[in-house]
Amino acid sequence: MNSSIIENSTPEQSFLNISKIDMVFPTPTGGFTALKDVDLQIEKGEFISLIGHSGCGKSTVLNIVAGLYQATKGGILLQNKEVNEPGPERAVVFQNHSLLPWLTSYQNVELAVKQVFNKTMSKGEMKEWIEYNLKLVHMDHAMHKRPDEISGGMKQRVGIARALAMQPEVLLMDEPFGALDALTRAHMQDSLMEIQNELNNTVIMITHDVDEAVLLSDRIVMMTNGPEATIGEILDVKLERPRSRLSLAKDVEYNRLRSEVLTFLYEKQRKVENIKSTITAPASTPKKRANA
Ligand SMILES: Nc1ncnc2c1ncn2[C@@H]1O[C@H](COP(=O)(O)OP(=O)(O)OP(=O)(O)O)[C@@H](O)[C@H]1O
DSSP: OOHHHHHTOOTTOOSEEEEEEEEEEEETTEEEEEEEEEEEEEOTTOEEEEEOSTTSSHHHHHHHHHTSSOOSEEEEEETTEEOOSOOTTEEEEOSSOOOOTTSOHHHHHHHHHHHHHTTTSOHHHHHHHHHHHHHHTTOGGGTTSOGGGSOHHHHHHHHHHHHHHTOOSEEEEESTTTTSOHHHHHHHHHHHHHHHHHHOOEEEEEOSOHHHHHHHOSEEEEEOOSSSBOEEEEEEOOOOSSOOHHHHTTOHHHHHHHHHHHHIIIIITOOOOOHHHHOOOOSSOOOOOTTO
C-alpha cells in the first residue's frame, strides 16, 4: 500500500475507496502492467458490477479488494482503514462454489460462522444464525446434504449463505453464476435481489452477462481492454427496485442501458481477434471413412 493513500484520506472518504491502483505482474520477460490508475469510490449498500472483456483485469481488481493481491501502486481503504490482507469483513464468492466436500451445507456455513463469531455468539445463537442464512438462500430444506448430493445452483447458494453468514462489510463475487444454466442463473439473480433488498449489502460483482449487470446493479463499471486496463465508463442504473426481469424486458430505460453496455463492449472496446489465424488445421487430417 502506498502510504500517500492514508495521508490523503479524509473523514468524508467514501465507504470503500479503490484509490488509483496500478498492478504490475512480474513475468519472465519483464513487468506486465495489468491495471493502470483504477480509481473507484463505492458507497455503503451500493451494488457494483464490473464488466469487461476476458483478461482485462476484473479478477485482479477483486483480488486486490479481497486483500489476496497487493497493488503495485495505490491501494484500498475500507471505512478509512487500509486493506493489506484477506479478512472476514470482505467475503468472496467464486464461480465454483469452493465448499468442503466432506461437510454438509450446514457444516460448511458453520465453519465460517465459527471463524467470525466464536467469541461473541453462544452455540444456540450460532445454530439460529446458520439456519437463518441458509433459509435466506432457500437452502434450509437441504442443509444436511453434502455438496455431492446437491445441484450446482444449490452449491452456489450455500457458498453465498456462507459468505453472508460472515456478515461482511463487502461481498465480493467473481462471476458467481457463470457456471450455471440460464434458468438456474435467473433464479439465483432473483434470490440475490431479494437478499439485497433485505440486507442492503455492499457488493462488487464481476460478470460477463450484460442483462445480469443491468438487472442487479446500481452502477456498472466498464473496463477497457488490457494491458494497462482501467475504468472506461461508469453507467448509473437508476431503475426502480424491486426489479422484475419480465417487466424490464420492454422497459425503454432498461434497453437503453443494455445497449450502452453493448456499445462499450463491442464498439468502443471491440477485441480484434483473427479467429481464422488462430485455428489452423493440423498438417495431417484424419481420412474420411470410406463409407461416410
Ligand atoms: N499472477 C499473474 N501473473 C502474470 N499475469 C497475470 C497474473 N494474474 C493475471 N495476470 C494477467 O493480468 C491480466 C488480467 O487478468 P484477470 O484475471 O484479472 O482478467 P479478467 O478480466 O478477470 O479475465 P476473465 O474475464 O477471463 O476472468 C491478464 O492479461 C492476465 O493474463
